[in-house]
Amino acid sequence: AVNRQGEVRYCFPVNSSGDPALDEQARLFVARCRFPAAAAQAEEKSEPLIWGIAAVEWGNDVAASGRAQKGNAPP
DSSP states (O other): OOTTTBBBBOOOOOOOOOOOHHHHHHHHHHHTBBOOOOOHHHHSOOEEEEOOOOOOOOGGGSSSSSSTTTTTOOO
8 A cells, every 4th residue: 555655555465476585575675665646636635545456576487588689688
């Protein structure tokens, strides 16, 4: 859940990676994120917390497979 100032106030895993240490790293990463604050006019009408889902992907399936082609090397 994110408050009106854009701070993450609640963060917990819905699914596990199978590794508690990775799950905690993902939770801490999301908990440290900041989002744009609500506009002053919107604050009066908005809920105190906005709930959402952040997906964190782990593993080799996240990166492109194969060798980098000449001229396409990562920076």
